[in-house]
Amino acid sequence: MDEQRLAQLRKKTLLLPQEPGVYLMKDKSGTIIYVGKAKSLKNRVSSYFRSVEKHLPKVYKMVEHVQDFDYIVTDSEFEALVLECSLIKLHNPKYNILLKDDKGYHYIRVSKGPYSRITAEKQRTDPDSTYLGPYVSSMVVNETVDEVVKVFRLPTCNRRFPEDFRKARPCLNYHIKQCMGVCTGKVSLETYQEALQEALEFIKKGGSQSVESLTKKMEQAAEELDFERAARLRDRLRAIDRVTQQQKVIAYNHASLDVIAVVQHEETVYLAVLVFREGRLRDKKSFAVDYFESVDHVLLEFILSYYQPGDDIPAEVFVDRDFEDREMAAQVVSGRSSRKLVITVPQRGQPLQLVEMARNNAAQELARKTSRTGRELTAVDELGQLLGMDRPPAYLEAYDISNIGGQTIVGGMVVFENGRPQKKYYKRFTIRDQDGPDDYAAMDQMLSRRLERYLHHEGAADGFERLPDLWLIDGGAGHVHVARTVLERYGVQIPVFGMVKDSRHRTRAITADDREISISQSRRVFALVTAVQDEVHRYSIEFSRKSHQKSGMTTRLVSVEGIGEGRAAALFRHFKTYKALCEATQEQLAQVKGMNRTAAANLYQFLHQNDEKD
Template sequence: MQDEILERLKKKVSGLPLAPGVYMMKDKTGHIIYVGKAKALKNRVSSYFRAIENHHPKVYQMVQNVYDFDYIVVDSEYEALVLECSLIKQHAPKYNILLKDDKGYHYIKVEKKPWGRISEVKQFLNDGDEYIGPYVSGFIVKQMVDETNKAFKLPTCSRRFPAEIGKGRPCLNRHIDLCIAPCTGRVSEAEYGEILAQAVDFIKGGSENSLKSLRKMMEEAAEALDFERAARLRDRIKAIEKISEHQKVVLSKVPEQDVIALSQLGRTVCAVVLKFRGSKLIDKKDFLLGEVESIDSARSEFLMRYYDTGGDIPPQIELDAPCEDQDLFEEYLTEKAGRRVHIHVPQRGEQHDLVLMAKENASQRLSHETARTGREIAALDELARLLGLPHPPHYIEAYDISNIGESTIVGGMVVFEEGRPLKQAYRKFAIKEQQGPDDYAAMTEVITRRLSRYREGDPHFSVLPDLILLDGGKGHVSTILPVVRAMGFDIPVFGMVKDDRHRTRAIAVDGGEISINSNRSAFSLVTAIQDEVHRFSIRYSRQKHQSGGFQLMLTRCEGIGQTRAVALLKHFKTVKAIRAATVEELCEVKGMTRTAAENLHAFLQEN
């Protein structure tokens, strides 16, 4: 941002009132690029033009494009909220969260040819096939197609019939009894056509009507002594009943409600809305929100954008966490809906389970956009919530001190990026200043050296962690946290506490502990981190102890003193490599003579 523009904007900010209102950031062309509300206009707008380099990347980019701003003073925070929504809808600023209206029609396609398939499509084609629909919800269409194919064991593979009947082995679906496998040649074209017709009846008439029809057909087959056909119909009935039981899982006691949850990976956030109407889950919508400043601000902004762009407002909205200005939002949505609307954050029971279901769906959507699994994303989300972090930790560093006696004291650092070990970033620390076993002093040395390396521009320590975890309790945290703060770094520091059996039990904070046993995903992640840093530091400690003993042994050889012993270990890296070296290779070590090399080679062969 040019200095003259910044100074002009700061001067303009100084004239703003300490009153509620709405501000509009504009670019050089006069277009509005961001709209926000404020309880106190002067305080909020001035924050954009102070310490610009410390802003979140998205905010920094927006501020770089600000040429001017305008504002409107209102009488209350509620009026500011209503006006903000109206202006965003009117101008669609590029730096506000904008939700695209993805409403489109979906169809179930039934191929009207021998060996036809049932599939989900988004376009009606005049190709002679049967199209059932249209449906507004793609979620419902996909769910219906999947359940129908499973219940009637219709093929979903890429094989084409009758051309590929009898060619090649049947796929896995046949072996796990999910397909009638026309490819084997054991199903006639007429029988396949009958099953397909029954599947279409199931889609059109629902499970109850389909079950009545199939039971009648089964009884008729049994009376005609066609027991093989009766058995196939019986299996089909069981499959439909199983599908129906599965559908009951997504019923809710609250007839009309939306369940909303957000998940975050790095700076990208996904929001999922589960819509329950008539106690049934009728739709699922997911939205990728891109880079956001924090998941809490994203939750508030999403809530307003979603219901302000045409989403029907139910009497109850369940959230995965409290949102900013929740009371104002309730008031606004109540007025918009013309009836009372409650926003609630469930802590236990069925409603909490539904929120977890929505959060898992959000994590799964993010996993499709990245190389990460939904479980990894959920674990980072859960850990951030437990520790009160503004966003899930993208880059976690964990530290452990290991010692064998008083002579071998080392520190290990492991890194987990997006919930996975990043082994090329692991680092080893040989304790130099501390003499004798003092874990607190050794940990202080390790952390100080690590952060100093970052400040010096060392490329091996070029990334600052979002979270530091120490293998130890609150004593470690109360020792290391002041060290980190004194060096000018605002990095969260927590400890990993083990029980008497050396298993992860809790997370230590400055002055207490947070139990994590009941949080499965976070517990598994922290356990994996603690086990990994312990393994890494123990291994280094043993290697160093072994090399120290070997170094002492080398000095027993004639012509090998402390300096040459250190040079040998530095040159060959491992004990095994020194033992395997030839006289010529030993001569290549700095400071070695031919005589010393021959003596050492003979000494190693004898010992």
């Protein structure tokens, strides 16, 4: 980073006013690369050029390219927000959110001929066919086609009509009343085309208008005593109602609702938008945007970019988290529509379930690109939200102390990355120079040694060279205090929390200082924290038992003439287990580093002194 350039930019920020406004970052060619708004221009803009090394990678990269900046003072923060939207749309800055849906265009095809078919297509390949669309969502197209062929009992088979009349028995769809059975030759062309036109009307006008039209036709047919046609129309109305009930996900007061949820991963934010209209899920859209500043800012900028004048703007939007300027964002979008938009953060009941559904969809999109399950990624994301972290703890370390009888004191460190244990990074610590059991002192020593290895790893890729996003300590507020004291001593910043168990040794909550954070409300977070706590406890107690056993065997070996603690340790390093030691020959014992023939003979006799008795 060019320090001279940063110094000039810092000097320029001193002249900025403490008023709301919009700032424009420019590169060396004068191109605007980022537009932002601020409550206080001086505070916000100057923050970019202080402690640059602590910025997120994307922010750091943007600051690297900033050669100059300009600003516009506004009368209010709301005016700044509106102006920011206009300038982003005008300049398309490189580091602002530029939305790109991950879908291409899709079409509904109506084939040519007397017995036309309705199908879902990705491209317009047949010039003789009629196409409806384009639609940006494959989900909309596929579900719409599936609906109409079932409701109006249109054929989906590969048979050609009228060439294939009565050439084979009707398929299963005919027998389960999902096809009118054109292949039987008993359905007139007039009847088929009537059903086809009603299906196209259903697609073009929607369910409610189609129901109204079919109802009028049914009543007219009954008045004309055409009971067969009236019955056929009645069956279609019932089919529409049945399909509607099957796909009715919510019963909400508003006729239109969008649900937006966010999942973070490294430098990317994945968003899912579930579109509900007339109480039914009509569409799902997925977006991936670069993680530039806070998630609050990403969500704000996404909403302002997503809802543009002329779009189908809903009456209400659910979001999975609160964010700064939420009410102002609703005001700005409302000004682009003929109706007032309300943005809310559901806390309970069915609305909360819809938000969780959207978050799961965002997590599934992330999982598809990262080879992780949506459940794991959602758990990590929700844990970060629960702990008030700026970003999810994708890489976390957990610590536990274990001792047996106050003699063997050890510690264990386990690592979880994106919700999965990474056993290759697990570490064991033997607590040194400690006479009795003191968990706090042992925790201090273990964490201190971990940070020492980080500060002096000198490029070694042993797992210690990377700082985690989160420390979880198996213990209460006292253990958390010890961990924070160690972090302050070494000048390292890592969020740290404790994992508390109940009287039955089951995970109960997360502790921070003198308060507890309940995790029972989120099943995914509860499962993740429980898995972490169980794993670090298993790992440390397993090491404790092995160390205790080894300590006991070492005590037995040092009773042999010529075997001291150094030779005993060398023997176990060489043979690993007591069983392998017993199976070794006298010559093999003598070959261990530090041993001689006399000591090997004494040890061999000690190990096999009961063989003759047996």
